[in-house]
Amino acid sequence: MSDAAKQLSRVGIKPSHQRLRILEWLASTRSHPSAEAVYQALLPQMPTLSRTTVYNTLALFVERGVAQPVYLDAVQTRYDGDARPHGHFRCRGCGRVIDVELPAAPPAPPRGYAADRVMVGFVGLCPACRRAPQAG
Numbered sequence: 001m002s003d004a005a006k007q008l009s010r011v012g013i014k015p016s017h018q019r020l021r022i023l024e025w026l027a028s029t030r031s032h033p034s035a036e037a038v039y040q041a042l043l044p045q046m047p048t049l050s051r052t053t054v055y056n057t058l059a060l061f062v063e064r065g066v067a068q069p070v071y072l073d074a075v076q077t078r079y080d081g082d083a084r085p086h087g088h089f090r091c092r093g094c095g096r097v098i099d100v101e102l103p104a105a106p107p108a109p110p111r112g113y114a115a116d117r118v119m120v121g122f123v124g125l126c127p128a129c130r131r132a133p134q135a136g
């Protein structure tokens with residue numbers, strides 16, 4: 001069994017061919033793609049893939065902790081195959097999302113509340129976009 005298949009089986013997800021391909025591709029990129037970007041990347045090799053399958057699979061991965069969502073864009077959720085806790089920075093110039101290390105003691109929830117996930121996000125400009133004249 002491949003690592004991806006083991007990873008899915010461990011959280012109770014049946015490792016179908018399409019799910020494995022989606023997980024492997026998601027784990028191979030640090031681009032934090034949107035569901036649409038995952039679909040567009042895999043379509044050439046998987047002509048029978050549907051958008052619905054990609055959306056449902058990504059939602060399942062998030063629910064089972066195989067992937068994490070990045071909510072830094074009002075229009076589209078991005079996805080990360082690295083489910084370990086870390087923060088993100090989204091550049092509003094070029095749209096890039098990069099990983100940000102969290103401090104050893106991340107912000108704690110209010111007393112009595114149990115958090116499933118800590119999301120730390122920054123939005124701003126990356127070094128290249130800060131140097132470039134603003135377009136539009």
Ligand SMILES: [Zn+2]
Pocket residue numbers: 091092093094095096125126127128129
């Ligand atoms: Zn940028």
Ligand SMILES: [Zn+2]
Pocket residue numbers: 032080082086087088098099
């Ligand atoms: Zn990330």
